[in-house]
Amino acid sequence: MNQNQETRQFFSTKILAEIIVLVSLAGALSLISHSFFRLPQGGSINLGMIPIFWLALRRGWIIGIFAGAVFGVVDMTIEPFIVNPIQFIVDYPLAFAALGVAGLFRKYAVVGVALGGFGRFVCHFVSGIVYFSDYAPEGMSPLVYSTIYNGTYIIPSIIICAMIMGILQKSKTLNIYL
Amino acid sequence: MSVFDGLKFRRVYSPIHNLDPRIKFVYVCAVFVVAIIFSEILPLIALFLMPIPFVLLAGVQKEWLRSLRGAAFLAGFIFIVNIASNFFTSGYVLTAGAVETSAAMTLRFVVLVESFSVFFLTTSPDHLGLALEQTRVPYEFAFAFTTAVRFVPVLAEEAQTIMDAQKARGLELEKGGFLKRIRNYVPVLIPLIVSAIRRSLELAEAMESRAWGATKKRTNLYALKLHRGDFALLAITIGVLVVAIYVRLYVPVPAISQFL
Numbered sequence: 001m002n003q004n005q006e007t008r009q010f011f012s013t014k015i016l017a018e019i020i021v022l023v024s025l026a027g028a029l030s031l032i033s034h035s036f037f038r039l040p041q042g043g044s045i046n047l048g049m050i051p052i053f054w055l056a057l058r059r060g061w062i063i064g065i066f067a068g069a070v071f072g073v074v075d076m077t078i079e080p081f082i083v084n085p086i087q088f089i090v091d092y093p094l095a096f097a098a099l100g101v102a103g104l105f106r107k108y109a110v111v112g113v114a115l116g117g118f119g120r121f122v123c124h125f126v127s128g129i130v131y132f133s134d135y136a137p138e139g140m141s142p143l144v145y146s147t148i149y150n151g152t153y154i155i156p157s158i159i160i161c162a163m164i165m166g167i168l169q170k171s172k173t174l175n176i177y178l
Numbered sequence: 179m180s181v182f183d184g185l186k187f188r189r190v191y192s193p194i195h196n197l198d199p200r201i202k203f204v205y206v207c208a209v210f211v212v213a214i215i216f217s218e219i220l221p222l223i224a225l226f227l228m229p230i231p232f233v234l235l236a237g238v239q240k241e242w243l244r245s246l247r248g249a250a251f252l253a254g255f256i257f258i259v260n261i262a263s264n265f266f267t268s269g270y271v272l273t274a275g276a277v278e279t280s281a282a283m284t285l286r287f288v289v290l291v292e293s294f295s296v297f298f299l300t301t302s303p304d305h306l307g308l309a310l311e312q313t314r315v316p317y318e319f320a321f322a323f324t325t326a327v328r329f330v331p332v333l334a335e336e337a338q339t340i341m342d343a344q345k346a347r348g349l350e351l352e353k354g355g356f357l358k359r360i361r362n363y364v365p366v367l368i369p370l371i372v373s374a375i376r377r378s379l380e381l382a383e384a385m386e387s388r389a390w391g392a393t394k395k396r397t398n399l400y401a402l403k404l405h406r407g408d409f410a411l412l413a414i415t416i417g418v419l420v421v422a423i424y425v426r427l428y429v430p431v432p433a434i435s436q437f438l
Contacts, residue, residue, distance in 0.1 A: 010316070013382045016322065016390075020329065021378035023322065024327070024332075024333050027327075027333075028330050028333035050367065080295050081291065082294035085207060164360060168367070168368070168371075
């Protein structure tokens with residue numbers, strides 16, 4: 001199985017299978033958290049990011065970004081919210097791919113998670129500006145709106161993910177079955 | 179679990195489900211363009227009514243109504259913000275014209291959300307994966323997407339089982355302060371992740387035994403081909419675009435408030 005030189009695969013089968021199963025775990029967790037902790041604004045505290053962070057910290061940022069992009073498309077089929085072709089690209093594949101950046105700081109899980117979460121926030125922030133400006137009345141800044149709307153659900157999610165990833169890293173679950 | 183039933187794999191046949199997802203996507207983008215170039219309410223009402231025959235033909239009314247309800251919160255928000263800003267900038271008078279513009283803005287938002295959600299309601303993940311593959315997205319990505327979507331309900335059920343098992347051992351998920359509650363999720367997450375990794379090893383073996391990545395050029399049993407219905411939808415799309423651009427350029431669109 002290791003002599004597949006001529007097929008030029010990006011990942012080995014084992015890693016691809018890991019990506020697939022963890023992305024669907026992320027989808028399952030985000031489904032469950034949607035039904036458990038709802039926020040009044042419509043966003044939700046989402047545990048779905050944890051498997052993506054976990055994969056990024058375990059296998060590095062390239063795989064993290066790939067897995068994040070796949071998860072973005074999966075999340076889109078679970079709960080589509082699309083109002084604009086640009087918003088669709090930025091809000092789904094790009095925003096979740098940004099989570100994979102966590103893999104750059106493999107020694108410090110909390111720093112990596114914070115960075116990945118910040119990347120996701122920036123993507124949602126930009127898309128919020130793009131799509132809200134279609135409906136915003138004259139003279140209202142979409143910047144404030146986008147910050148408040150996205151901040152209320154992403155920041156608590158990031159704090160929770162960072163704490164849980166810190167615990168998971170300390171308990172050495174990151175390196176099982178490597 | 180009723181929450182996950184919606185995700186379970188089911189093969190649905192309807193004229194709309196069988197359409198090529200690429201053509202459907204082009205149609206949705208055309209609706210987007212039309213909704214953006216009009217800010218009057220009459221064409222937006224027409225656009226809002228347009229997907230209804232598709233929804234009825236595909237038999238997804240229930241899901242469609244649910245997604246309408248989901249969009250209601252933001253739609254209400256947009257309506258209120260528009261009305262309020264109009265009210266304050268025009269010297270504290272509420273005109274019928276202002277209400278109509280705000281309603282049109284809200285309707286534009288609803289039209290866009292609806293047209294995209296009809297696309298997802300009537301396109302199976304398998305078709306979407308095939309379409310991704312045939313638009314030259316790397317095969318690994320398309321494969322990972324289709325397989326991951328299939329696994330989601332399985333893993334959701336497993337997560338539910340593990341949560342129940344840990345609760346039976348005395349884990350109290352909904353008790354304690356903020357910190358305690360988060361720590362409570364760790365005994366659920368660790369077994370979940372471990373079992374997911376074990377499952378991935380099995381999946382890797384299954385993929386290898388089916389010669390994953392052995393050939394450079396893969397062929398598909400089901401390839402997407404354009405049928406008569408796809409050309410019909412394409413014709414509708416082009417028709418809608420042409421009519422919309424013609425109306426925009428040469429016909430003044432009346433507002434309802436002018437008739438009152």
